[in-house]
Amino acid sequence: MSRFTGLCLFVLAALPHALADVDVSGIYGLVERRMPRHVGKFTLKGMDGEGDAFVISDTKGHSGGVTVECTTTNACARGLYTYVTEFGEVDIWWTGSRLHELALPLPKVGKPVSGSAIVPYRYHFNTVTFGYTTAFCGFDKWSLLLDWLALRGVNLPLAWNGYEKILIEVFQEVGLSDAEIFEFITGPAFLPWNRFGNEQGSWGGTLPVQFVEDQFALQKQILPRMVELGMTPILPAFTGFVPRAMASHYPNASIVNGSSWSGFLTALTNDSFLEPFDPLFPQMQKSFITKQQEAYGNITHFYTLDQYNENDPFSGNTSYLSSVSSNTVDSLRAADADAMWVLQGWLFFSSETFWTNDRVEAYLSGAPSDDSVLILDLYTEAQPQWNRTNSYFGKQWVWCQLHDYGGNIGMEGNLPAITQGPIAALHANGSSMVGMGLTMEGQEPGNELVYDALLDQAWSTTPLNISDYVTKWATRRYQVKSLPLNLKEAWGILGSTVFSNQDLASQATIKSILELSPDTTGLVNRTGHHPTKIPYDTNSTILAALELLVQTSKSTPALKTVPEFAFDIVELSRQLLVNRFVDHYNNLIGVWNSTSSSPRDVLLAGQPLLNLISDLDTLLFTNENYLLSTWISDARQWAHGNASYAAYLEYSARNQITLWGPDGEINDYASKQWAGVVGEYYGARWEAFISTLVGTKTSGQAYNSTVVKQVMLSIGETFSRKTWGSASEETWGTKGDTFTVVDVLLKHWT
Numbered sequence: 001m002s003r004f005t006g007l008c009l010f011v012l013a014a015l016p017h018a019l020a021d022v023d024v025s026g027i028y029g030l031v032e033r034r035m036p037r038h039v040g041k042f043t044l045k046g047m048d049g050e051g052d053a054f055v056i057s058d059t060k061g062h063s064g065g066v067t068v069e070c071t072t073t074n075a076c077a078r079g080l081y082t083y084v085t086e087f088g089e090v091d092i093w094w095t096g097s098r099l100h101e102l103a104l105p106l107p108k109v110g111k112p113v114s115g116s117a118i119v120p121y122r123y124h125f126n127t128v129t130f131g132y133t134t135a136f137c138g139f140d141k142w143s144l145l146l147d148w149l150a151l152r153g154v155n156l157p158l159a160w161n162g163y164e165k166i167l168i169e170v171f172q173e174v175g176l177s178d179a180e181i182f183e184f185i186t187g188p189a190f191l192p193w194n195r196f197g198n199e200q201g202s203w204g205g206t207l208p209v210q211f212v213e214d215q216f217a218l219q220k221q222i223l224p225r226m227v228e229l230g231m232t233p234i235l236p237a238f239t240g241f242v243p244r245a246m247a248s249h250y251p252n253a254s255i256v257n258g259s260s261w262s263g264f265l266t267a268l269t270n271d272s273f274l275e276p277f278d279p280l281f282p283q284m285q286k287s288f289i290t291k292q293q294e295a296y297g298n299i300t301h302f303y304t305l306d307q308y309n310e311n312d313p314f315s316g317n318t319s320y321l322s323s324v325s326s327n328t329v330d331s332l333r334a335a336d337a338d339a340m341w342v343l344q345g346w347l348f349f350s351s352e353t354f355w356t357n358d359r360v361e362a363y364l365s366g367a368p369s370d371d372s373v374l375i376l377d378l379y380t381e382a383q384p385q386w387n388r389t390n391s392y393f394g395k396q397w398v399w400c401q402l403h404d405y406g407g408n409i410g411m412e413g414n415l416p417a418i419t420q421g422p423i424a425a426l427h428a429n430g431s432s433m434v435g436m437g438l439t440m441e442g443q444e445p446g447n448e449l450v451y452d453a454l455l456d457q458a459w460s461t462t463p464l465n466i467s468d469y470v471t472k473w474a475t476r477r478y479q480v481k482s483l484p485l486n487l488k489e490a491w492g493i494l495g496s497t498v499f500s501n502q503d504l505a506s507q508a509t510i511k512s513i514l515e516l517s518p519d520t521t522g523l524v525n526r527t528g529h530h531p532t533k534i535p536y537d538t539n540s541t542i543l544a545a546l547e548l549l550v551q552t553s554k555s556t557p558a559l560k561t562v563p564e565f566a567f568d569i570v571e572l573s574r575q576l577l578v579n580r581f582v583d584h585y586n587n588l589i590g591v592w593n594s595t596s597s598s599p600r601d602v603l604l605a606g607q608p609l610l611n612l613i614s615d616l617d618t619l620l621f622t623n624e625n626y627l628l629s630t631w632i633s634d635a636r637q638w639a640h641g642n643a644s645y646a647a648y649l650e651y652s653a654r655n656q657i658t659l660w661g662p663d664g665e666i667n668d669y670a671s672k673q674w675a676g677v678v679g680e681y682y683g684a685r686w687e688a689f690i691s692t693l694v695g696t697k698t699s700g701q702a703y704n705s706t707v708v709k710q711v712m713l714s715i716g717e718t719f720s721r722k723t724w725g726s727a728s729e730e731t732w733g734t735k736g737d738t739f740t741v742v743d744v745l746l747k748h749w750t
Helices: 003-014 025-034 073-086 139-151 163-173 178-182 188-195 209-228 280-296 318-335 346-350 357-365 415-426 445-457 466-477 485-496 539-555 557-561 563-593 599-620 628-639 643-656 678-699 705-720 738-749
Strands: 042-046 053-058 066-070 113-116 121-124 255-257 272-274 302-304 340-344 373-377 396-401 433-438
Touching (some): 025 042, 025 073, 025 139, 025 209, 066 073, 073 113, 073 139, 121 396, 139 209, 163 178, 163 188, 163 280, 188 628, 188 643, 209 280, 318 340, 373 433, 396 445, 415 433, 415 445, 415 466, 433 445, 466 485, 466 563, 485 539, 539 557, 539 738, 557 563, 563 678, 563 738, 599 738, 628 643, 643 705, 678 705
Parallel strands (some): 042 066, 302 340
Antiparallel strands (some): 053 066
């Protein structure tokens, strides 16, 4: 038996067993939710076999019926998805489900079609996605997302909601007061970084108990849906991060302070860490997991636990690191004998100087066997760590695509890497890879193509043909029998350029300088983390594709009624405008730097930037997927009509996408190109910046970057403190017609 085969046998045992009596009731429920006209048309049933496999065929003796046989519940969902996309040419998107538009009678299958996953695990979520995307989502949005995941074959999703409820009970059990506990927990939009041990405490007010209770109740809706759809949730565990008061309650306990994080004041970072070899750690771990099982049932053996996310260990001694991990695994398995420790491998990249191979090996060697830990190689498409660590020294790991830092909005992807890379890694000598997954920081629908591609690659033994894949993807996206030549050309351009970006200096996110705090230098052509360098020619890519879509909308007006088509028109127009912004910014700085220019020249050079911001805001208001009001509405819904509580939630939501901290510690990290943010917030900053440049030209005084930064932070603080108040219902929605607005924009900015 090969090493890889042995790993597969273990993970098959860890996931729902492949039996002929597969529970398909949850998939029937999905059909009822998303395809109510087609209830009774599908026959779903289990079949014998190993792994996740399915067979699709026409139902014998049932005219117009389709049968999906499957070895697991999740494989049944994937088989259904294969049918509706390949034969029905409909899909479910982050912008909404179109599955109900599947034709009747159902299209014939003909010769039966089979499929099987090439890896046992298909993973989804980053811990910070629970801040950048789902922080305020209700179950209606979760329901759509979970159906999206199941159909695409995800069977191992992260599930963080409700964590604080269990953690608080554990802290209370060891004698901490509520005041001591809530001094430690952060605000609602920043909980992931408290869970990571990066932050403690809050700004804007203490987290309400009501929010804790509501998220716990939401988790009790999410988890049963995950399970019935054939997914095994990864639940939290006790990490070891504790309130500072813990040390006074247990003066002899081994508690150390973590490192500072991202420029926050000591009061808000340097989290206390109860070391796993202290006897109190396994006691609290046992309590946590037991309470969690009592609350949700015995539904998983997978536990997420990250101790050193952007937070270096107390010691670099290899024996110390091995002791931390061995005691961590022991604590998990004392609470759950079959526990699997899941950790994000981001630390090995982000702190690569600390995490030498010797230290990585020592830390991972603390896990007693190769089947006790599962590592998410978080940024494999650009910065893989498995190859430098000898496949994580034999420990199981998942090939992941990291994307959308901070939930930023910018078109980018690397289709060659995510189609070829996983296949090569899977078959590499000594590979211990057992999964593929998505670990984007924020989920933004503009890059859905590259997310779909990775999850589809998990069901193909050979790299997907990018050109063919993109064409088929766009065909079902626009609900057409055959893709018009203009659209095929447009997506051919995007698929081979914007979404085949192999420039390692500008990957994962391409941030627009429009979203950055204005300055005279340092904005354009940034590389590395949060690059602003645009790795393609805008005219031959974005503009060319947009013009082809617009032409097709006029020759085929019915496309205007397809929500995804309208979304793509807005997305391409948005990207065109923010790219054009760079040109006008460069011109402004050139004029300002010229010794022969006048204050009026600077003012005139700055006006196109303000005009563009205004036009971009107008564009974004035409589509429901680009509204600040949606983010704010989602946050305020948890207030149950309490005005002061709603204002608290709104502040947390606004602060995250602007200052990200009380004093702009991570200013603009989670910036968003949303209507209401662009026009009001970015517009105010750039207007103030241009006014400053005009003022310096008039007075002859030197430009003071520090003063400008303080002005921008002040604008951010003002924006963060605003509330919707008694705004009319219309204020929350869209306004204007996308296609009319885009026609005008193309005349102005091309």
